[in-house]
Amino acid sequence: MSDFAGLVAVVTGGASGIGLSTARTLADRGARVAVLDLPHALEGLPAPLVGVPTDVRDDAAVREAVEAVAARFGGIDVVVNNAGIGAQGTVADNDDAEWARVLDVNVLGMVRVSRHALPHLRRSPHAAIVNTCSIAATAGLARRALYSASKGAVQALTLAMAADHVREGIRVNCVNPGTVDTPWVGRLLEAAADPEAERTALGARQPLGRLVTASEVAAAIAYLASPASGSTTGTALAVDGGLQGLRVRPA
Incomplete structure (x- = not known):
């Protein structure tokens, strides 16, 4: 596929995980891709990706x-706001500084990147912003109060930005x-008392019975960023193994 030929994409947090898979996918489909990430994370970034040291x-x-x-x-034609960090606990477990x-x-990292990219996106005939949100924005997950609040804000921000910039062609x-x-999930599993049991439980929580792969999320991001989806805006695309919408009987 070459639907991104001639386009320039910025991927934040693009040195690992979903971000790296997304950056590679866009590059494979013809984009010139700049990865914005912390300096140490950019070490060993594979070609043809271009690393730009940045703290959002x-x-x-x-x-x-x-x-x-x-x-x-x-x-700049495409911005993928992917940089993010996790948090665990109830509202009682994290202090104000951690919040x-x-x-x-x-949240503000996405605001900053989008704010400074907007003048360039306005000049593009194929401008798109894709934000990495989470199932945590729409489903109550135990011990994820802070993380869920941040991702709920991301989904609301996405809708507001879509309304603000639709007439600008973005x-x-x-x-x-x-x-x-x-x-990141791997590190959480390593810290669990029984990593294999925890992995099994996380997979079973999703109706497909397994964890989502980074490449599957990258494919969804690429779809939303591509000129081929030129009539899609203000949409939240779930890539969650059916967790949000399906209620299947236990195996």
């Missing part, structure tokens, strides 16, 4: 990174993955 918590750094990408490639830290990355959508087999 730093507005000046984000502005500099976005402008560097636009200058290098002659513009501020997670919301700063997961489409805004989000993907809502279920539990994905990523390095």
